[in-house]
Amino acid sequence: MNTFYFIAFLSIFFSILVISAKSPVHSILYLILTFFTFTIHYILLNAQFLAIVNFIVYMGAILVLFLYTLMLINLNKEAEPVKSNLVKLAAVIGGGCFLITIVASLKLLNVSPGVSLQNPGLGLVKNLGKVLFNEFLLPFEVSSILLLSAMVGAVLLATKEPKSAA
Amino acid sequence: MQSLTNTMQAVPLNNYILLSAIIFSIGVIGVLIRRNAIVIFMSVELMLNAVNLLLAAFSVYRGDATGQVFVFFIMALAAAEVAIGLAIIVMIYRNTNSIDINVLNRLKW
Amino acid sequence: MDKYIWLIPLLPLAGFIINGIGRNSLSKNTIGFIASLLVFASFALSVGAFLQIKSTGLPINVTVFDWFAVDNFKVPFSFLVDQLSSIMLLIITGVGFLIHLYSIGYMHDDNGFGKFFAYLNLFVFFMLLLVMGSNYLIMFIGWEGVGLCSYLLIGFWYTNPSYADAAKKAFVMNRIGDLGFLIGIFLIFTYFGSITYADVFSKAAGMHSKDAPFVLITLMLFVGAVGKSAQLPLFTWLPDAMAGPTPVSALIHAATMVTAGIYMIARSNILFTMAPDTMEVIAIVGLVTATFAALIALTQTDIKKVLAYSTVSQLGYMFLGLGVGAYTGAFFHVLTHAFFKALLFLGAGSVIHAVSGEQDMRNMGGLKGKLPITFITMLVGTIAISGIPPFAGFFSKDEILAHAFMHSTTFYVVGVITAMFTSFYMFRMLYLTFYGKFRGTTEQEHHLHESPSNMTIPLIILAILSAVGGFIGVPESLGGHHELEHFLAPVFERSTKIMGEQTLPKNTEWVLMAVSVLGAIAALGYAYSKYVKKADIPVAETEERPALVSLSYHKFYIDELYDTLIRKPLDALSVFLYKVVDLLGIDDFINGLGKGTIEASKGLRLLQTGNVGSYIFMMIIGIIAILVYSFISIHNIK
């Protein structure tokens, strides 16, 4: 239980750093750390496969892509121009209010049961695979369209137009 | 592993919700306070991960695997979005030499 | 006779149509002939009707067609010729015919000859409708129709803007009265369930004066009469109406139309009898008008204006008569007045004709020799109107005064004083016109001539009538039999029953007669000394007058008063309502809604800053708001 609080604290801590770091590169690095804490959360939840996928997909692929892009376009640039403090303050207050309202609306003050592991094998590949390829076969297949579309689009957008050179 | 997870038994579900909400809100704040498109995008990723975590928690709490399966789809989406988003950012950078969203306000009113 | 009764109004209408269509194609003689002939035919028929009624004593009642009917409101287009209307028919068609005849000569050189006769015929048509209608609405048709003709004829020479204005004024003032009349009709319908005379009067006679708002009804009707018969406060149009050709003044603004109000009240006598308060009002209004107009007439210099005010004054007399319950007397005066006032106007027309359109008496004088027939006939008329026996005016005026005396001595005194004024200004007119020496230009003097015979013949006929017309109503105190009273008795039967027979002792009556006659003669004498002996000519326009004279000369500034009190405020109100209330107030409010929305648009679109950060910030605020709202409202639900 204490582990959870510790990890949770880390998650929050790193995520705050993500948004407050001056350099985008630092942000990414903190984000990697944050995601790592998430992976730990998954493990704590006995969702091993999820933890692995999270690790691979987010940290291995997505964040590297971020980093890569950042390097590509912003390498020799100064840090981004920052928003004025007033705007920041307003944003933080707004975000804080949002947090408060959402928490209040979830009525967290009520006591709630602990997260009990009813099915220890729940997070295993075998188990998930069954669900994914039975019930969720259709969304699984349909999401291929999503990826295909994204792929085509990414290529389309990111390539330089031959005409645009002119 | 088993012992580790057992320790989790005592963590109330609400704490997960709270954690997710906090991280989600941090993501929101990040979107609000940053001007760099990439960082904003990262904040969005943070929000998505908060959701992922919550889903996993619910899934475990319910003993129902569909929640975790859903996380995969979110990840798939995240991947697709990253591809597109970064492509767009690159494209814009190519045109404007900036990824500051405040520069992008020609369309208004 | 019943079968042809509808021809009486129809013939003049036919004349109107024929002359109206053929006004440019037919020759003047043809037009004049057609117009006069048709009126004469009507006259003949009227005589027939009169004779029939006189012999049978029964009214003729004919329905031509159903005009309109809504719910239980039914208006047949029907005619009623009884004692009262048959005499009116005779006056209208008889005097009308004479005036038509006269007009052939008078209007001979006018371009609008055909139009004139068409209008004149139309007028006769409407006037006949007015008196022949068997219900109030038919009367109202005639009532408004004659107003129209009056408008058309006053504005006959419309190229002169002030004439056109006078026409308009006449119409509008008449309309004010008409509204009262109309409301009276509504009231009558509401309380009696009908507007047909027979129904209304028989029902009213069976009621008590408290059963229905008789005062209100009669006051409203009286308002109508005030407008039409030019009583205070609506009299100012009549003097202005002299803008029309003189025959018109004679026919419409002296003999017939203006007496419609008296006819209407006489016709509705039972209603008025049931409302003594109204009678009092009528008497007072009549008396005040008579005096007031006489005062103005004292100093007027326009020959037609003098006659106009005299008409107003005489009409006031008639109302006085009505007000004191002398229905017969009032109606008698209508009759005699028709003769002598038509005569005077036509005579004045003859004078004007002779002096090439000059109307100002200051530029006349000494016409006695040049226009003998005109002079004599006018003399007759003047004597008649002054109430000097045995001419017509004496008898009728005397009857009214006698009743006024019975009613109140004050009325009588004022009445006699007014009669003296009348005598004075009429003779003043006569002297200024015919005595002394000619004061016009030499050119006019060369042109002086007696009018052609078709103008003088009507004058002569009317003079005879003015002289002897009074004998149909010689009071019993003078050994007469008062034919008229007996003839009209069925009409006033119910009222008489209610009011009771009123008679004066014979000696009192003689005294009264003597007083008024002597008064008239005294006034005559004063006029003679002033205008013939001293040859006192009224001063020119620009010169100073004594204050009182000036007041009278300027008609007590009534026109100016109305102008300041009514016309100008209304015009100002018109501009105010248009410019301020309508355009700035209501319209700008409506436009303001539109403009406000556009302004809102200008403001609201600024929300769309183009900045993603602010968009998201506002989204967040929205989300917070929705969450808060939802959860507050869910508490309320639970």
Added chain:
Amino acid sequence: MTVSILLFLPVVAALAVLLFKNEAAKHAALFFAVVEFAIALIFLGRFVPDASTQFGVDLPWIPVLGVYFNAGIDGISMVMVLLTTLLVPLIILTTYQHQYKNAPVFYALILFMQAGLLVVFTALDGFLFYVGWEAALIPIYFICALWGGENRIRITLKFFIYTFAGSLFMLVGIIYLYLQTPAKTYDLHEFYSLSLDAHHQSFVFWAFFLAFAIKMPVFPFHTWQPDTYTEAPSAGTMMLSGIMLKMGIYGVIRWLIPNAPLGFLNWQALAIILSIIGIVYASIIAFKQTDGKRLVAYSSIAHVGLIAAGIFSWNSLGLQGAMIQMLSHGINIVGMFFIWDIISRRLNTRDISQLGGIAKVAPQFAIVFLIIVLGTVALPLTNGFIGEFLLLNGIFHAQIWLSAIAGLTIIFGAVYMLRMYKNVMQGETNALTLTFTDIHGSEKLVLGIICILIIGIGVYPQPILHISAAAVDNLVRSVTIKIITAGKY
């Protein structure tokens, strides 16, 4: 033989007219309009003047919504149909001396508008009524905006938005009534048989009242009207004033009061007072107007105020007065606007102060003008009188003193109309008016017909009153019964 012939012919005609070229379109439009009038006369010939609805047509239109193409003619509708079919050919005829660009479109729009108007006047289905209502609005908007005067764009848009706003509220009312019907239908008679409480009826009343008050227009909803009448092309003004504003009046008779008798009862006094304020207010404003068309526009507000007040008095007298006055007002106002059309076409001005003495150079014109003026000021034996008399009488039965105020119209009407006549026709001619040529050709025809109608109806109105008598009586009675029975509770 159902009313659908009457309703669809103008639509077909409108499409057909589009196929013609300019001049031919004019003739074609006139031809169709006359045919339509002839058909209306045939209907009139076959019409049995009782309270029933005749020549009915009832076809499913959107059955699932309870919408039927349900139309028919009763006495009230018959008068309106006559008015519409009579005036449209006249109005087309008034345009004979005009050369409109895109003439086919112009005439097609007029005919299309006629269809919309006829739908309004015959519809027995709420939905159909509303559709007709708007279908009449669109063409007139384009007529005004395409062929109108200088400020037409702004003013016609205001007109359109204003009237459209009103009608949307009416739509809400119609839908509301629909939802209350047990059978979920837009059938007018189902609406009639509803018995809502007074509170809800007040809501319905206002929903309808706004639409009709704006259309008529009743004070203070009138400000679109003078501007629009002034800016619209003459034919458009005639369509607007001659026929279209009667939609509002007809709506009050057919849709407002019977549908919400208790709501009406609650607001009757206000409605009458507003109408009467309109009479006095518009009349006074008309005193000092110098633009002829604007003057006539204000006079129209006054006249319509009287009609409205008569209807809101809700008795047979007032209603019958309104019926015949609608017809009369339509005829007179078309005549009046045509007069101004002739003047402004010849002299290029409508400024009264610049005119004068036209009677001298154009006597025939003077006569017809005068007759129309007399009709307008309600002289007995002209058509205006019957209506005004009955209306005032009707108001009198409801409110004695208000009737006296309403009666001011006969005085004020005379004031401004005669003032106008005097300033235009009388007095000396000036350099401008000297050039005025007398009426000829189609002008003479139109004005002649109008004058004959003015006098004809004035002398013998009974046949027209007879058409609507039974229907009006029936309507008045049924509403009165409703009010009385509701009062018992």
Added chain:
Amino acid sequence: MNTLILISIIPIVLLYLGLYKAKKALLPVSIIGLIVALGLAVAQWTTPDTAQPTFHGMLLFNNFSIAFSAITICSTILILLLSKGYFESISNHIAEYYAIILFSLAGIVVMVSYYNLTMLFIGIEIMSVSLYILAGIKKNDFASNEAALKYFLMGAFSTGFLLFGITLIYGASGSFNLEAIRNYAVTTPHLDPIFYTGIVLIIVGLCFKVGAAPFHFWTPDVYEGSPTLITAFMSTVVKTAGFAAFLRLFSACFSTVSDFWAPALVIIAIITLFIGNITALYQQSFKRMLAYSSISHAGYLLFAIVALGAGSANSILVYATAYSIASIIAFGALILVKQHSDSDSFESFNGLSARNPFLALVLTIAMLSLAGIPLTAGFIGKFYMFSGALTHYQGWLVIIAVINAIISIFYYFRVIIAMYFHTAERTEVVVPAYYKFVLGFSALVTIIIGIYPAFISKLI
């Protein structure tokens, strides 16, 4: 289902065609494919509706889905017909554009037939991701870039809320299946508070997708910046799908707790109406005006969800159809006009009636329809909305809608006024045959639905 498969396959075919440089074949293949897909969809129509969820409760391809698929496919066909020659001017990768549009359409088909929140999510994302791309396909156009980025950032952001909401619903009910959620909502006496929060967050997510205030901010900018044809697609097909998805979720799952969410949605609807209409008033750009007008139409469409009932689906169908067709005309006309004047301001429409009467006429019809004037389809749509709203709420809501309808007249008529009453000395506008067909057909449909709506009035 076959429809979905077909629509997913066509873009792949198109990509291959693009690979083999068969540019000419792209459009015909797309159109024919879509027509076949349409046929396949319509073939599944059953009366009465007996469709059952398939694929483990993932999809429910019932009449509702068929109707919305059909209308979205039809709109897409019309828009694609307008695309002839349009993409060529942007770049060489035409095949990709067609493919992505059709991918997006595939997502939309999923959106209108989902029966599981997973499918909803995936459908929305397929659609959105494709649209992010499409918004930015004018790569050298600054506005297009900006539109793409704004759309993308805000879209991703709002997706977060949608997901959070879905997660909370899942947390409360334990399932993503609509039926299960419904059962949870119906049977559980005390619903978990997170369920309510979930609903709110889903509302937020969906309102963003349909462009309802205060989540509408992306709409004007993205609509203005995107290539006009894409804007047409977004404002018609996408919006329709968004509402279909919205309605299906709320009618299937949350109808029993409408007391909770309806008030909030009412307020959203009202704000949307006002913001859309009022802001549209002062716009100088026709395209941007259309964007705001689309916001306001979202407000009207929300009425159907607020007044949830048996007729809601049909209301949305009719309204969306009317709105789509009219919008297609508007955008089609805009494309043509813009080609001539290189501006999408109102002024560029000046004198269009003289420059091309046909175009002016159809655009007038479209504007009248958008404004909700009778005898056009738009009126029938508004009529449905008002009826629905009046059934469930007091008049005030409808009064507000009426006020907004009045405001909307002003800006719709600006176009008409510009076309007919302003003059401009410009050359004639040539309308290519494809356009003539699409615009004419759309105008005709608008009128037909307006005059005789019976055939569409009770489809579902």
